[in-house]
Amino acid sequence: MPKRTDIKSILLIGSGPIVIGQACEFDYSGTQAIKALKADGYKVILVNSNPATIMTDPEFADRTYIEPITADFVEEIIRIERPDAVLPTMGGQTALNTALELEERGVFKKYGCELIGAKVDAIKTAEDRELFRTAMDEIGLESARSMIATSLGDAERAAKELGYPLVLRPSRTLGGTGGGIVYKADELHRKVSIALAASPNHEVLIEESLLGWKEMELEVMRDLKDNVVIVCGIENLDPMGVHTGDSITVAPIQTLTDKEYQLLRDAAIKVIRRIGVDTGGSNVQFAVNPKDGRIIVIEMNPRVSRSSALASKATGFPIAKIAAKLAVGYTLDEIPNDITKETPACFEPSIDYVVVKIPRFNFEKFPMADPSLGTQMKSVGEVLSFGATFKEALQKAISSMEMDTYGFDRAKLTKSMGKRELLDACGVAAPHRLWLVGEAFRAGFSVRDLFSSSKIDPWFLGEIEEIIQAEEALKGRKIADLPADELRELKSMGFSDRRLAALTGCTELMVRTRRKQLGVLPSFRKVDTCAAEFVANTPYLYSSYSGMSEAPPTARKKVIILGAGPNRIGQGIEFDYCCVHASMALKDDGFETIMVNCNPETVSTDYDTSDRLYFEPLTVESVMAIVEREQPFGVIVQFGGQTPLRISAELAALGVPVIGTSVESIDIAEDRERFSALVARLKLQQPPYATARSTEEALAAARKIGFPLMIRPSFVLGGRAMRVVYTEEEVLGYMQEGVEVSHDRPVLLDRFLDGAIEVDVDAVSDGKQVMIAGVMEHIEPAGIHSGDSSCCLPPQTLSAEVIDELKRQARLLASELSVVGLMNIQFAVANGKDAYILEVNPRASRTVPFVSKATGMPWAKVASRLMAGKSLGEVGAKEIEPRGYVSVKASVFPFSKFPGVDTVLGPEMKSTGEVMGLHANFGGAFAKSQFASNISLPTEGAVFLSIKEDDKRRLEPIARKLSKLGFSLIATKGTAQHLRDQGFEVEVVKKVREGSPHIVDRLGEGEVALVLNTPEGWSMPVMDSKSIRLVANELRIPTYTTIAAADAVAHALEMVKDRTFLEVRALQDYY
């Protein structure tokens, strides 16, 4: 049936900030959905608090609300916009939960709007463990035996009934937050308490363990005529027990016969029909017993998901786009297949390759976190890779990860192990298990041994064993001795040139040269949904050493855009946003745009974002093969974060036409000595610094610069291993903690400007003229990583003179560095006037999307057109000074996933995502940013204050606001004394080390609504107050650890109290 005409306008709910378990896959799906709905003539209204998304670009939806995704705000948007329908299935769990809450409040009824995509009953049945289980019983499908617990008593009864180990699954949480496995009785209370606290409805499912079973997943779509298709089956390499988001997964399913696969298919179809998702996509997860094929339904998501993004990329079938069309009444047979153009979307893709997804973790950021994997998702990103065979796909995926591993090398193995220990280690799911398995084969273990240890299916183990056997067979051989056939065979197993170089004792370049001499070159193949049965029109390509190539290059003028690879802390969706913008702008300018990326969650890897998509690792080897094939006019390296930058020098040396700011300028900016010479020449200021190549040098340098100082390794991403130190002992400690120091990789020491205000300035230049895109004042002081700190635009405390001076310096630096494209400068402003340059990045920074949204000027598009040769005048860019509103960017942290990790901020970046708050004043914008980050600011209750000495001078106005708003104040002795001296009524509470009843006890009692705790120093003293923050984190009490943030939150609370912060406004009305 054709699309519905009774609906004219649709509100799409996004997924908000990037958090673990909910990443940019929802930007990909939401963007697809908006495009599809608009193409069908619907008015689309969007709410999403994440400014780094493509979907929140003002030209996508008709009305774009960058507002918190909470029931209050969404209701307000509905009240103003009066949409006919609300589509909640594109924004992950956040959108579904919000829709459920709105339904409970009667908002849909009140404003006469209809929920499309999934009805409330369907959402409830899928989300509520008990209802789901009953539904499965009704259709004759087995569930794991389980019991619901809402208390510790319930949990004890469940343990008695089901026996250990037990799986905990809190209701309605993202990525399994708060879940886990209880192996023995003494862990029960602690783990169940965490699980109960994580669940919004204080409910946890306790389940029999299916550890070691196979885990499989089917992506299902259904239309209003009850047509159902399975888009893709996915098999987890890691057996049951590891969250699918943290598992290595493979498509299609490899280890089932057709009879068994069809049982899953039948079951998945029964599930979607019974749950009642009548339009759109869902995924159904199963456990399959490897011994007898018994099937258990684990769960279903009545919405698009991370897996559906993966399935879309893996098959070329755009699940979200089609789901959106189904939601407005189309049926599957009415929608054409975009890739073939000839055949309908109502079919099941057949693929003639293998895809492998490997998650990317960031445990090095959270040294206290438990790195073993379980039912709670802990990965922050993922890569996907295509190969003609599993081996090829697997090894390409490893190369894609950017973890300095290019195959089954030993880089991931941090310590040497005995044989027995090695085998046991393979039995523990952990980020580096794959490499341990390889090492175990090397040590002589068999597939059978490893199966009994790891429960990884023998088929996968056998494949890995063959890779290791091929490596062993290369022992003692030289690359020059390998004949073409053997080299081709190795390449078709996915061996990277780097790995072959390591195995044969030569350089990557030597391998590549030899390969080319012998004519061993990759072929490029289409992802076409149909295994070549029909001619595909869409050049969605991957490389393989397999035979014929397809999609020959065109004769057009081309630009290749190198993407950002897997998301990780420090490099997220912001860079994908820039890459996508470059592609859009250059397409408009008549270039053929070619995207290279390996991140399946992104918009950049959607097959219709660019003219061509190469789903490939961002390594020199892969990029060179594409460049040699396509012969582009230019290659853009400055939009994909560190990923393309770290190979840019090598690419340029190989003759690749890098466009935009030269690799030479990038080097000047990144090389400390060259850069500081520049700064000196321009008569600008930098904090004193030194470079040390040994512990002795570090100590000497520290004495020269003076304390406090910031110490870090020279190669950093997201502030990894950065620390502020106050004493020589701390310097010594840092150097001895295993920071890798060598002549090539020195350690850097900078004078730390305590208490200075940090400022980010983004600028663009065409090589002649420079424009300032935005000046952002950080809320947290210098010393907090700029990626973690909140910031506001325009600045709130800087004087006009200071702002002008910063702009002058930015222009000067951009000119001196001959920047063509984007540049970001971080300043520290000390004493309210002295500007120090902390860092210059002649490339897109993570603030670009925020600045673009705050100013209404698409700076990434502007920059890409400059790089391709246009001038600022030609592209019509202009500097914008936003008036009448303030934009606040706040960071979002994964602490709830890592119980036991301190929430205090520092020079090491820890945030996974960001939100934006827009409001007429700073307090309102900051309040919105907090609600958008899932922090519910209170309107009453007690505020606990524990403020370090230096900060006390700024405490008085904060306390004044709090008590005026009716909050009672609780403080530790010193802080209380200070406040009493100022005339406040304060209750004193003991510090933890002062004995019970202390502050942590009080937190547990539930009356403390807000914690303002600024810890002394950056290292040891912090530990004292850590338990406060840990408990506050577990109990979800809003906690602020800097005085600046405390001040901001006090402003925000005023706006929350009088509810004016609830005013919403579409982006289209701002500029």
Added chain:
Amino acid sequence: MSPDKRHTGAQEARGEVGYLALADGKVFKGRCFGALRGASNPVEGEAVFNTSMYGYQEILTDPSYAGQIMCFTYPHIGNVGCNEEDVESSRIFTEGLVVRAAHKAPSNFRATMSLSQYLANSGVMGLEGVDTREIVSYLRDNGSQMAAMAGGEDVKPDQLVARARSLGSMEGKDYVKAVACKEIYTWDAPSWTLAAGHSRKLSQEQLVSRPHVVAIDCGIKTNILRLLVDVGFRVTVVPAGTTSAEILALRPDGLFLSNGPGDPATLGYVVKPVKELLGKVPMFGICLGHQILGQALGGSTYKLKFGHRGGNHPVRDETTGKVEITVQNHGFAVRKEGLSKEAFVSHLNLNDMTVEGLESRAHRAFSVQYHPEASPGPHDSRYLFERFFRLVTGTGDQAAKGEGRR
């Protein structure tokens, strides 16, 4: 499983170089597995491809593939080995197999041997390490054609091409005689379940009161027989070529026309009794059976460029508007034109709008070009067996009304 007696002498291959040669001169090189078939005993058949990702054992043992060399589009074949259960007939009928990667160490709880052993036991040759996507693209662009395949030291690609060229065309070839049963037999087993496998059998007492279907065997897949039993029939299988009088003597309540290999236009001896029985006995045909019914209803068949073989083709039931994901295996199709006025096209392939089903309510007969018995493939179309049961027993309209969810 009984081996194909023609080639049981072949030795097991050990990765020897082998070639697939097409009649037009295109040659693909690979390594041999399964049985080694040398220059003197090459594999001969029509080169075709199948896009199913699962179910290679069912496909290998489907008699409809007699006379064909199968190229799988999915690169990994043999992952789950082979077993005693996943067979659609008594032996492998596919002449030869071409894959990207054949797996020697299967992983599945039901596996009893590797694919290579399985092929070797039946004298069937496999070729691996071939760029199967290239073969598929080639066949898609140039059409299916005859091919020869052999491996070992003395094999010369040119000679294989000549051999392939000498094979003529699939058009005009009757493979039914070679694959159909020679004697009448009855069938008493329902379909496979995970718990019971194929161990279930129905007793005579259970069967005796059931409506009786006579199935004309042109190369029938056993899952069709199993599903006929599942929906409530007693089943007797007769060889292709059985006359209408012989069939009527069995007192059938319904007639089933089976799938099978080769060119349907050569099967006048099967079409004739069907034509004679039209209107007398309710009928249901699958695949070749559909092409036979089409001819009996006055229509004709033609060869498709490269056929439909896979498990993902969308077919719309024109009587209900619903789409089912179907299993396809046919190189020929029925023309829309020329059918008697009682007949109408009941199902259409949404990929290329070819005829996928016929129905003549006046004759109480219907057929589908695709494979509702699946095995391998999706189970969406099993409702057709129920439709047939209702047609035979007169319980309700033959259209969708009252049909269980598919």
